[in-house]
Amino acid sequence: MNLRLERITLREIRLPLKEPFRISSGVVSERRICLLELTDAEGVTGWSECVAGELPNYSPETIDTAWHAIREWLAPRVLGAGIERVDGVFALLDHNVRGHNMAKAAIEMGCWDVAARQRSVSLSRLLGGTRDRVVTGISIGIQSNPAALVQRARAAYEQGYRKIKVKIEPGSDIEFVRAVRAELGSSVHLMADANSAYTLDDLEHLAQLDEFNLIMLEQPLGRDDVVRHAKLQARMTTPICLDESITDVDRAEDMIALKSGRIINIKPGRVGGFAVSKAIHDVCQRNAIPVWCGGMLESGIGRAHNVALASLPNFTLPGDLSPSSRYWARDIVTPEWTMDGDGMVHVPLDKPGIGVAVNVDRIDDLTVRSEVLSAAGVAV
Ligand code: OSB
Ligand code: MG
DSSP states (O other), rough: OBBBBBEEEEEEEEEEEEEEEEEEEEEEEEEEEEEEEEETTTTEEEEEEOOOOSSSEEEEEEEHHHHHHHHIEEEEEEEOBBSOGGGHHHHHHTOOOOOOOHHHHHHHHHHHHHHHHHHHHHHHHHTTTOSSSEEEEEEEEEOOSSHHHHHHHHHHOOOOOOOEEEEEEEEEEHHHHHHHHHHHOTSEEEEEETTTTGGGGHHHHHHHHGEEEESSSEEOSOOSSHHHHHHHHHOOOOEEESSTTSSSHHHHHHHHTTTOSEEEEEEEHHHHSSSHHHHHHHHHHHHTOEEOOOOOOOHHHHHHHHHHHTTTTTBSSSSEOHHEEEEEEEESSESOOOOTTEEEOOOOOOOSSSSSOOOHHHHHHEEEEEEEEEEEEEEE
C-alpha cells in the first residue's frame, strides 16, 4: 500500500506539568510540544509527537531546531512522494542529513500511524507487537532531600508501579538511593538515572551504588560515550543501561561489543523512529540484551507510540510509561492513558493506528503556533 502524504500540519502546544521535573541537566515545568498531523491523498490522518525539549540539555535538538529541520529538509522528502514501504521512510529522511533524529522520528512515526490506519490495524501489531499489556515504571525527578524522594517513591509503589527510577546527580545520589531502598525493601525494582552527570573520576563513588542492588544504573557518563562506560561497567556489579549514547544501531552494537552496558533504554524519538527502534530491539534480542521503552514526558500522542513499541517481545523490563494523570491535569487524547493496579498499561488493539482519539478542539485551544506543509509549499 502506497504512502502518499499530501500535508503535514505542525502545531506547538503548551502543556503545564503537574509538578516540575528535574534531571541532572535541567528542569522543566511546562512542556512545549510539537505535534504532527499527517494526511495522505485519501484523507487518512495520522498523528505523532516530536520529543525534543525546549532546551538542548538532553540531546542537541530542541523543539525549535526540530521544527526547522522538519520544515526545511525533512518534510519535503516525504510530501507528495509515493513511498512504497513505511519501514523505508527513515532511510529517505536520513540520506545526507546528519543528526536531527527527533525531527526524523516525528515524521517517521507519524507515517507508521498513517500506514496502520490505511490497513485498519493497530500500530502495535503493524510494528510486530505481541503483548496486550505492558509493564510500567515511574521516573521520579531529583528532589530537594531524601525524605521528599522517599515519600514520592512510596506513593508510586503503592499505586502499582513495577519499577521505581530515581534521577540522581552529584550531591543527590548515594544517600537518596539508600533512603529509598531502605523504605521500599530489597525486592522492589529500583534503579537510578544520572543523565550523564558523572565522569570516570567518580568511578569509586558510583561503585558505592552496588550496595543497593539496583536493577540498573542509567547513563552515568558522557552523553555519547561508549568507551568509558565499559571501564565503569567492569568495576560495577550493577548493570549499566545506556540511554543518550544509543543514537542508532551501530552504537547499540558498540555497546554490546565493548561491554559498555547490559541493557538499553530505547526511545524511538532519540534513534529516529520505529524502524531503527525495531532494528536495535532485534540486535539486542539476538545478544540477550533486554530493552525497555523510555519516556520524554510525552503527551498522550507520544505515549501511544511508545506503548505500541513496548508491546514488542524483547521489551522485557518495565518502561517509563506513566499514565496521563501523572503528568497533566488533562491529556489531549481520549481515553486518557491509565495504569491498572498491577502496574500494567493496556495496549489498544481494537482501533486502527495509535488507538486513542486525538482531541483536536483541545489541541486548538492549546496551540501557540502552527504551520501547514504541503507538497506545493508552506502555508501559515
Ligand atoms: O533520561 O529518561 C530520561 C525525561 C526527560 C529527559 C530525559 C529523561 C526523562 C525521563 C522521563 O526519565 C520519563 C517519563 O517520560 O516519564
Ligand atoms: Mg534516561
